[in-house]
Amino acid sequence: MRHAERILKETGIKVTPQRSEILEILTNTKSHPGVESIYLQVKEKFPSVSLATVYKTVELFARTGIIQELCVTRDVSRYDARVEPHPHVNCINCGKVEDVEGLPQDNNIEHAERATGYRILKEETMYFGHCKDCRED
Amino acid sequence: MRHAERILKETGIKVTPQRSEILEILTNTKSHPGVESIYLQVKEKFPSVSLATVYKTVELFARTGIIQELCVTRDVSRYDARVEPHPHVNCINCGKVEDVEGLPQDNNIEHAERATGYRILKEETMYFGHCKDCRED
DNA sequence: TTCTCTGCAAATCGTTTGCATATAC
DNA sequence: GTATATGCAAACGATTTGCAGAGAA
Numbered sequence: 001m002r003h004a005e006r007i008l009k010e011t012g013i014k015v016t017p018q019r020s021e022i023l024e025i026l027t028n029t030k031s032h033p034g035v036e037s038i039y040l041q042v043k044e045k046f047p048s049v050s051l052a053t054v055y056k057t058v059e060l061f062a063r064t065g066i067i068q069e070l071c072v073t074r075d076v077s078r079y080d081a082r083v084e085p086h087p088h089v090n091c092i093n094c095g096k097v098e099d100v101e102g103l104p105q106d107n108n109i110e111h112a113e114r115a116t117g118y119r120i121l122k123e124e125t126m127y128f129g130h131c132k133d134c135r136e137d
Numbered sequence: 138m139r140h141a142e143r144i145l146k147e148t149g150i151k152v153t154p155q156r157s158e159i160l161e162i163l164t165n166t167k168s169h170p171g172v173e174s175i176y177l178q179v180k181e182k183f184p185s186v187s188l189a190t191v192y193k194t195v196e197l198f199a200r201t202g203i204i205q206e207l208c209v210t211r212d213v214s215r216y217d218a219r220v221e222p223h224p225h226v227n228c229i230n231c232g233k234v235e236d237v238e239g240l241p242q243d244n245n246i247e248h249a250e251r252a253t254g255y256r257i258l259k260e261e262t263m264y265f266g267h268c269k270d271c272r273e274d
Numbered sequence: 275t276t277c278t279c280t281g282c283a284a285a286t287c288g289t290t291t292g293c294a295t296a297t298a299c
Numbered sequence: 300g301t302a303t304a305t306g307c308a309a310a311c312g313a314t315t316t317g318c319a320g321a322g323a324a
Binding site for chain 1: 312313316323
Binding site for chain 3: 189
């Protein structure tokens with residue numbers, strides 16, 4: 001049984017081939033793909049898959065916490081199967097999203113809770129700039 | 138001359154009543170409003186203002202750096218006239234966005250640049266949780 | 275068998291665009 | 300006077316929804 005399938009079972013989500021495939025794709029990439037990109041990849045194995053299914057699936061996965069949704073720009077959401085908190089970088093030229101390795105998300109949640117009165121559940125840090133390929137210096 | 142008008146002149150942006158009003162609104166609020174909310178407020182003084190003008194204006198302001206765009210959820214962008222880096226909290230129940238006071242944005246830009254090879258221009262940290270009114274504990 | 279998921283197409287909604295008119299400088 | 304901004308309506312594109320048929324348990 002595939003890794004993804006086991007996670008779905010453990011989470012109590014009904015297993016379907018499309019769901020396994022989507023989770024498998026997200027688990028095996030570091031590219032933080034958006035829905036369109038996931039859709040195109042699923043399509044290679046399941047040519048009749050619909051965009052709506054991909055939308056419903058990533059929404060379900062994000063809601064149950066097995067993936068996280070990253071809000072990068074207003075036009076597209078990106079998804080990440082690495083759910084432990086970690087910062088990201090986004091290239092404002094080519095749109096790429098990558099993990100920042102070796103930089104623990106600074107844990108200021110308690111401080112932020114005290115300062116705001118919120119009950120805080122998660123933190124997300126995004127760095128914006130130009131990637132190696134898009135830098136001009 | 139109003140505060141907003143002076144900033145527009147200094148930035149080299151042509152001054153119009155709508156632009157002054159929009160910048161004035163953003164300068165005088167801590168609510169990090171979205172376009173729809175700004176539009177409704179401008180409409181009180183300029184009933185014939187159009188949504189398109191508000192969109193064009195906040196895009197211009199963000200591009201020239203006199204305001205910043207916050208990516209909170211996939212559905213709406215929010216705008217902030219406080220442009221120096223500072224973290225935000227978002228209530229995942231009511232959607233409110235607030236500043237986190239007294240918590241300097243931890244400056245890991247150099248580290249992130251080294252770890253990723255990016256030339257980083259800005260950093261944004263968002264905490265997600267439930268605000269005072271939406272907490273249930 | 276029963277309940278849920280999938281795929282399709284249409285609907286939605288935030289945002290953008292083209293263009294004629296009005297306005298800032 | 301000239302270049303640019305406004306307001307309108309139509310276009311766009313990502314996402315959501317409703318529903319009939321298919322598939323998982």
